[in-house]
Amino acid sequence: MLGKKGVYLLIILISSIILASCVGYIEISQLAIVTVTGIDLVGEKVLLTNEVIVPTDASGQKNDKGSSALYTQHEGDTIFEAIRNATLTFDRKLLYSHNEIIIFGEELAKRGIGQYINFFLYDNEPRESTFMLVAKDAKAYEVMGINEGLSSTFGMYLEQLIRNHKYTSKTRSLNISEYIKYFYQRKTPVLGVVQVKEKRIINPEDTLKGLNHRDVLDVEGGAVFYKDSLIGYYSGEEMIGFNFLVDEIKNSIIEFEVPDQLVDNDNKYAATKGKYTVLEIKDSKTKNTLEIKDGKPNLIIDVKLRGVIGEDSKGLDLRYLNVLKATEEACSNRIKDIIRKTMDKAQKDLKVDTFGIDTLFHSKYPKEWKEISNDWESIFTEISYDINVETYIVRTGLLDMPTNVEKGENNAK
Amino acid sequence: MQNEKIPTRQLFGLLIVARLSFSISSILALHVPPHNQDQWVMVIVACLYIAISSMPILFLANRINKDTVKGFVTSIYGRPLSRLMGVLYLIYFIILTIDAIILQTELVTTSILPESSNYLITTLMLMVCIYMTSRGVIVILRSVDLLIPVIYSILFVLIVLGINNVDFSLFLPILSDSTINDINKGALILSTLYNDIIIIAMLVPELKNKNISTRVFFGSLITNMIILNIVIIITQGALGIEYARHSLFPFLIYVRLINLARIVERIAAVFVVMWLLTITFRINILLYLATKILRDIFNKGEDDKLCLFIVSTIVWIVSIGITVMRPVVGTRNDLNNYLAIIFVIYIIIIPLITCMIFLFRRKSISGAKNQK
Structure with a gap:
């Protein structure tokens, strides 16, 4: 009675009602x-x-x-x-x-x-x-x-x-x-x-x-x-170490102290001398490697990061490469300290491996892993580790010396 | 259009689209041994088992090429037994169609239309499939040809958008936590779910180039397994080995996790639409082949709509009966056991017997053909 066209029209009409959410709708x-x-x-x-x-x-x-x-x-x-x-x-x-x-x-x-x-x-x-x-x-x-x-x-x-x-x-x-x-x-x-x-x-x-x-x-x-x-x-600082260990550092900052001898004794401070230097991290990569040394697992933590000097008030003269390198080293040492604190917390206090070192062990020594997997947490607390950090300061911002120091003829050591 | 033949490219396209519907939905390969990071190795091994288990039908498909399927089976078994064979394979295709429709209904109700009635979803989907099937295999394959770039472009974009969630370290160590037995067991189970060879065999007489079925089969098998492995690796890498196993639709979760700068997110509907296209083609071809067998049993031509109506009604009633009663994807372990038994009967045993009869009666069969 409807004919072919009528049936198609009916289907389209029914579909337009059903499929356009006109049925069972809920207003926001x-x-x-x-x-x-x-x-x-x-x-x-x-x-x-x-x-x-x-x-x-x-x-x-x-x-x-x-x-x-x-x-x-x-x-x-x-x-x-x-x-x-x-x-x-x-x-x-x-x-x-x-x-x-x-x-x-x-x-x-x-x-x-x-x-x-x-x-x-x-x-x-x-x-x-x-x-x-x-x-x-x-x-x-x-x-x-x-x-x-x-x-x-x-x-x-x-x-x-x-x-x-x-x-x-x-x-x-x-x-x-x-x-x-x-x-x-x-x-x-x-x-x-x-x-x-x-x-x-x-x-x-x-x-x-x-x-x-x-x-x-x-x-x-x-x-x-x-x-x-x-x-x-x-803690917050331990989380920085944690994020370095699990390679999740993004755009954060590292605050560190450079050794006093790095600052020129002849510096004329026009304003008060500060204590810290700050590096803004641009990118960071951590590679953890596990090896068995004398029958015991040893973790090697290699961190490489590039950053920009964001703040300095101690008086560093970053026009000189030796100062720049020494600053990089000071930053690396600070990161090592942070990572060490986090490792200490995990090994001595929490006594659990939160960094996925077990996964590294499992990947590299699958046969040995089967024997020790049930005992991993106690093995983890005994793991020795070496931390290598390479910091590269790629920019010094808009200054080469802080403004609280008057620029002399020969500031750098 | 009835005298038109299928280009090889279109059949190849159909096979990889139809298989994709399983590869990106329930991903059965994640639910078989070794159940760890070596699933991708198991998939590669499964190719070997699939090739072996498909040999009897592939052999027959290469012999059918000068005849129709009906004529070929009748020449081997005689008229009464060939009808029995027809009924058996009709049941097989109806089971496969119902399986695909249930999967379709469950994914849609789980992902984007949780409040919608199963009756409505199943009926509407089946109506679309019946219409396409009624237009014949040429229309189905041309649609595949047309939509393949769309489907694979969407798949590629989705994979790329979610790749930042993938942790490749999860795949280490390789082959250390699995035994050869586990990998072989998983590969064997997986191979029992790969029944695409029957589609090739049924469509060989319609092909333009009838001597190419072996190349189409192996080409589609390798392509499908590569795609399956990519999907397995990215879902396991994004969800983790265990969560991917727990999830009924792991690739859907992979897509739900896409969040690029809070601009590209909540795009699961794009995936579901793409997936619906793939499963629709699978249902279309299965429905078409079931109808074709029924038409052959009753000596009906391509224009007959009654056979399509009968097959569709059976599929509709059984699918709705199952979807409103219980989950199927969630209880797939048991179902896969039954499907494996059915696979062994239909893809290995019956074709093997047919091969043996063909080889024994080769001379008399060719003699009878020559007399005709």
């Missing part, structure tokens, strides 16, 4: 977009804290509550139950496809996070690229809600802090997918941390309100896991 204002999830334990129950973006209307105005985000808390035996329980007290279904960060409370992290990340991998909504952090000395919800940046929400503020890791290397960013990869490869993943610190009052309005301080977030340091349980922390 109907969604509760989660940007950060905090996970804690309350007894044996999971306590889930979510930052939810408050939808704005067409004119960009915020809702009655006046804030860009609000926080919801829900409990359950599992993550999924806690999320679904949210619909009992919160008027929207939580949407996790824009969740950028998962924060684990310290107590939960110490008990093991393995069972709590499965939801984020089973479900297709959360992304595998979601960052993971540990709330140092705190519950996850205690660090949430603080925003002392330019970002409009806590989530965006924290995400930006994580992405800033390349400027200092005093922390690291690790997402769920990388966590799983390193968990199976090394059993000792290192996650980023977040903690609350106090900031001095600057704004006069705060003083008028009677505030003594404001809270600010700090992501310095790293949380060390053995299997899936938190066993300790690396």
